[in-house]
Amino acid sequence: MNITQMGVDRLRAPLDASALAKDLYLETEVVVIGSGAGGLVAAEALAKAGILTLLVEEGDWVGPQDFHMLESEAYPRLYQESASRKTADKAIKILQGKGVGGSTLVNWASCFRPPQTVLDYWRTELGITGTEALAAPLDRLEKRLNVNAWDNANANNQKLEEGCQKLGYRWGVIKRNVAGCLDLGYCGMGCPLGAKQDLARTLLPDFLAAKGKLLYRAKALKLVEKGGQIDELLAQAVEGSGLGPAQIRIKAQVYVCAAGAISGPGLMLASHLPDPHNQLGRRTFLHPVNISGAFFSEPIDAFAGAPQSRYSDHFINAAPLGFKLEVPPVHPILAATTLDGFGPEFRAKMERFNHLQVMLALHKDGFHADAPGGQVRLNDYGRPVLDYPITPTLWESFFAAYEAMGEIQFAAGAQAVLPIHEQAKTYKTMGELKTGLAGLERAPLMARLASAHVMGGCALSPRPETGVINLDGRHHQLENLWVADGSVLPTSLGVNPQMTVFALATKIADALAKELRPSV
Amino acid sequence: MILSRRDCFKTGILGSLTLVLGPFSTSAFELNWLDPKGAAIFRALIPQFLEGTEVYAVQDVLEGVDRAIGGLEPATQAELRELTNLLSFPLTRFFLSGLWSPWEEAQAEQLKAFLDRWRNSRFALFRAGYQGMAELVMASYYGNPNGWSAIGYPGPPVLSK
Ligand SMILES: Cc1cc2nc3c(=O)[nH]c(=O)nc-3n(C[C@H](O)[C@H](O)[C@H](O)COP(=O)(O)OP(=O)(O)OC[C@H]3O[C@@H](n4cnc5c(N)ncnc54)[C@H](O)[C@@H]3O)c2cc1C
Ligand code: SF4
Numbered sequence: 224m225n226i227t228q229m230g231v232d233r234l235r236a237p238l239d240a241s242a243l244a245k246d247l248y249l250e251t252e253v254v255v256i257g258s259g260a261g262g263l264v265a266a267e268a269l270a271k272a273g274i275l276t277l278l279v280e281e282g283d284w285v286g287p288q289d290f291h292m293l294e295s296e297a298y299p300r301l302y303q304e305s306a307s308r309k310t311a312d313k314a315i316k317i318l319q320g321k322g323v324g325g326s327t328l329v330n331w332a333s334c335f336r337p338p339q340t341v342l343d344y345w346r347t348e349l350g351i352t353g354t355e356a357l358a359a360p361l362d363r364l365e366k367r368l369n370v371n372a373w374d375n376a377n378a379n380n381q382k383l384e385e386g387c388q389k390l391g392y393r394w395g396v397i398k399r400n401v402a403g404c405l406d407l408g409y410c411g412m413g414c415p416l417g418a419k420q421d422l423a424r425t426l427l428p429d430f431l432a433a434k435g436k437l438l439y440r441a442k443a444l445k446l447v448e449k450g451g452q453i454d455e456l457l458a459q460a461v462e463g464s465g466l467g468p469a470q471i472r473i474k475a476q477v478y479v480c481a482a483g484a485i486s487g488p489g490l491m492l493a494s495h496l497p498d499p500h501n502q503l504g505r506r507t508f509l510h511p512v513n514i515s516g517a518f519f520s521e522p523i524d525a526f527a528g529a530p531q532s533r534y535s536d537h538f539i540n541a542a543p544l545g546f547k548l549e550v551p552p553v554h555p556i557l558a559a560t561t562l563d564g565f566g567p568e569f570r571a572k573m574e575r576f577n578h579l580q581v582m583l584a585l586h587k588d589g590f591h592a593d594a595p596g597g598q599v600r601l602n603d604y605g606r607p608v609l610d611y612p613i614t615p616t617l618w619e620s621f622f623a624a625y626e627a628m629g630e631i632q633f634a635a636g637a638q639a640v641l642p643i644h645e646q647a648k649t650y651k652t653m654g655e656l657k658t659g660l661a662g663l664e665r666a667p668l669m670a671r672l673a674s675a676h677v678m679g680g681c682a683l684s685p686r687p688e689t690g691v692i693n694l695d696g697r698h699h700q701l702e703n704l705w706v707a708d709g710s711v712l713p714t715s716l717g718v719n720p721q722m723t724v725f726a727l728a729t730k731i732a733d734a735l736a737k738e739l740r741p742s743v
Numbered sequence: 744m745i746l747s748r749r750d751c752f753k754t755g756i757l758g759s760l761t762l763v764l765g766p767f768s769t770s771a772f773e774l775n776w777l778d779p780k781g782a783a784i785f786r787a788l789i790p791q792f793l794e795g796t797e798v799y800a801v802q803d804v805l806e807g808v809d810r811a812i813g814g815l816e817p818a819t820q821a822e823l824r825e826l827t828n829l830l831s832f833p834l835t836r837f838f839l840s841g842l843w844s845p846w847e848e849a850q851a852e853q854l855k856a857f858l859d860r861w862r863n864s865r866f867a868l869f870r871a872g873y874q875g876m877a878e879l880v881m882a883s884y885y886g887n888p889n890g891w892s893a894i895g896y897p898g899p900p901v902l903s904k
Contacts, residue, residue: 292899295807295886298814305814307878313871407900415902464814526896555896559881565858570795573885577895602818645862645870668870 231277231436237284240441240460243469251277251436252739254456254475256443256490258282259325260721261708261728262481263422263430264364268732269479270435274739277473278435281442281461281482282322286423290413294556297412299464301329303486310597310611314667315511316560317609318675319483323439324423326483327721330675331410331530331552332399332419334370335718336361337726344590349713350685353694353730360729361722368400368420370722375406377528379550382519382580384533386631392537397549399529408527411552441471446478446494446704453478453704477735480681481708481728488599488680488710489607491691497700500688503681504599507609508715509674510547510585513621514561515628516572517580517637518649524577525553538584538627539717544591544620546584547717548628553581561671563645572641572649582632584624589679589714591616596715599680613672618665621672629656643671676720681710683727696731707731774805776812776820781827785880787846791854792880797893799884807883826872839869 227243231251240247255266258280269276283300290297298306303319310317320326337357345351364370374396376384387394404418417424431437445457455474460467480487488504496503530552539545551557558579562572572579588594597611629640630653639649640656646663650656663669684690687699692711698704707728709720716723774782782805789804812820829835836842840857842849861873884890891898 293886299811304816304819305811307811307815307819312867313875314867409899522895527900555885555891555894556882559885560878565792565794565862565877566855567795569881570793573894575895604816604818604821606816606818608818666867668867668874 232275234436237437240438241462241467243460246469247471249473251275251475253477253479254279254473255479255481257482257708258323259483260327260724263426264725264728265479265481265707265732266435267426267430268729269736270430270433272736272740273434275434278437279441279443279458280323280439284323284439287415287417290415292409292412292415294554301413311608312667314613315611315672315674317677319677324421327421328413328423329411330721332401333531333719334398334400334722337716337723338718341716345713351683356730357726360726364725368425369402370398370400372396373399373529373532376532378523379525379580380533382635383550386635387535389634392535394533394535397532397534406528408530408552410530443490448496452702477703479705479707483708484677484680484710485599485607485609487708492601493605502691506596506682507599507680508589508596508678510676510715512583512585512673513624513670514643515582515625516641516643517632518575518578518639519580519637522577523580525581543616544594545587546620546624549583551581551583553579561643563643563671582628584628586620587715587717596679613667621670622660625660645669678709678712678715678720681706682713683711695734705735774809777809780831783846784827784830787849787854789880791858792877793884804880804883808879811879811882
């Protein structure tokens with residue numbers, strides 16, 4: 224194959240690598256790998272600071288006109304591993320996005336600021352100072368993404384509110400980054416109206432109008448190190464669900480990894496970068512989720528309406544870990560792959576699909592010694608996988624949450640509650656539920672567990688002994704490598720992470736811009 | 744990139760129609776990932792997974808399973824291949840599933856017993872195998888619009904103006 228060679232400033236329009244007929248060699252000032260919550264925010268800030276920035280994304284560049292509200296289409300196209308990514312032991316299902324805009328394309332649009340208690344913990348326990356600087360970007364982004372409280376609640380969310388109200392539990396209204404949302408409920412498949420203010424709709428146009436260039440359907444494979452520096456990035460065109468023939472080499476002054484937790488540390492592991500203190504991929508957090516279903520006599524239709532509008536923090540500081548309660552959108556594939564059982568037992572549940580209310584408990588990992596998160600490693604194919612131990616303390620937290628969720632569901636009028644666990648039955652009273660729960664095995668692949676919040680693995684840390692990047696965002700060992708995505712989180716958050724990722728990426732990009740353009 | 748509402752609605756409907764009619768109504772039956780041994784196992788198990796469901800075509804479901812496997816990581820595909828190989832080779836089949844006869848000849852009761860055993864096994868590996876197969880089959884069936892009306896799912900809203 225011949226090679227096309229050029230400076231990226233000559234790229235006039237976003238380039239689809241899968242259409243490349245030749246190998247490609249590009250030169251740029253900064254390359255940002257991954258165009259999700261962290262990558263697009265950082266890339267836009269850099270481009271606006273006048274820095275020639277190339278954004279490289281493995282997924283496709285798609286928008287509202289391509290979104291058809293079909294799970295069978297959206298999962299293979301817009302999710303990592305067709306939405307079938309799992310921890311190495313297959314016990315926890317992991318949802319992460321793919322495409323220009325990353326997980327913001329398919330996320331459920333809930334917006335929370337990082338809790339002050341978490342930032343305080345970072346300062347006092349981990350020596351992470353300077354988080355006051357997150358306030359300004361949070362203010363700015365809330366305006367830009369039209370983040371506002373969503374008062375409407377579909378029945379699925381309404382039941383969370385009602386149950387908490389009856390029991391005197393704390394609950395709240397969720398803020399969402401939407402404009403002109405018609406409450407369709409398909410945020411997880413990409414908003415067909417363009418109402419969700421994902422980053423491809425909001426930041427990408429400004430990025431492209433400034434000094435930003437986009438290369439999509441190009442998968443970063445290796446950061447090549449030479450003498451304490453990254454020398455170049457090797458990437459390859461994506462074709463179908465695999466790789467195409469075109470090889471891409473990118474030479475930059477600075478490399479920013481923003482491929483998201485798991486994939487980002489995976490790329491760095493595959494590149495054999497120095498990691499003298501074995502920090503890379505460590506402390507990867509999931510906010511692991513356990514699930515409780517409930518049947519109501521009236522229709523719930525949890526597939527329609529804004530997916531998340533109510534939450535409860537009543538148990539956020541409960542022993543041993545604390546958990547946050549939310550609800551998910553319920554569509555046929557998601558329900559059918561989450562509910563346990565097979566044959567008539569399973570079918571009976573599916574036949575009441577539109578009466579099904581579902582509640583999630585997100586557990587705060589990363590603070591308790593017995594909830595240290597997982598470790599990313601490479602499998603035989605050189606692909607990243609996450610080893611995530613489910614410790615006794617996590618089980619304790621999961622089972623406390625099964626009970627709390629059931630209590631709220633019964634208080635809201637549920638006819639029956641079904642903890643999502645292979646051995647669980649459908650319980651008609653709180654007494655039955657408690658007895659039932661006592662008999663369930665606390666074992667992986669018995670409880671059905673999930674995560675849509677992968678965090679950590681390239682932790683921010685003042686010292687190289689305890690993390691991968693310094694407080695600016697620069698790699699502790701490699702001078703021209705920076706990280707700006709959810710992998711930099713040193714603990715989980717106890718809230719949905721996108722706003723925190725936006726704010727941290729802004730702060731990191733500002734530090735990098737200052738270094739590259741000291742005068743500005 | 745900015746489409747008017749109207750355009751967006753139009754392409755939305757056309758797009759979904761082709762998608763709905765496209766992949767699910769092809770009569771030519773072709774598997775890309777499952778080999779005949781793997782297909783035989785799924786053909787035997789699909790009716791057990793879906794028992795209680797009124798109408799379905801094993802072929803459609805099998806094709807969906809095959810398509811889904813195509814979108815998985817190479818390592819996951821290899822694991823599935825290994826699983827179906829072990830479940831096909833007579834000695835390991837008997838050892839792992841309790842089935843003497845080939846999958847094509849197994850009785851419903853035997854197949855159900857196998858699924859139950861794996862679902863509740865002491866070994867996480869078997870439970871993972873069970874859940875992996877269950878997910879593929881259930882996602883294939885319930886991702887197909889044919890299965891929606893019976894569960895009260897109206898399908899995506901029609902965005903007409
Ligand atoms: C279904 C779902 C619902 C969610 N709901 C919410 C919510 O309501 N509120 C909230 O706050 N958070 C939510 N989240 C989480 C939130 O979206 C993520 O925490 C956040 O987007 C993480 O940002 P990131 O930059 O780390 O990664 P991502 O946004 O995932 O972006 C990473 C990008 O890098 C690309 N990439 C990966 N590897 C490579 C490679 N080798 N080469 C090139 N590109 C690569 C990926 O394709 C992806 O586009 C949800 C997530 C999901 C999946
Ligand atoms: S709920 Fe609103 S933001 Fe989500 S897909 Fe529907 S219209 Fe779009």
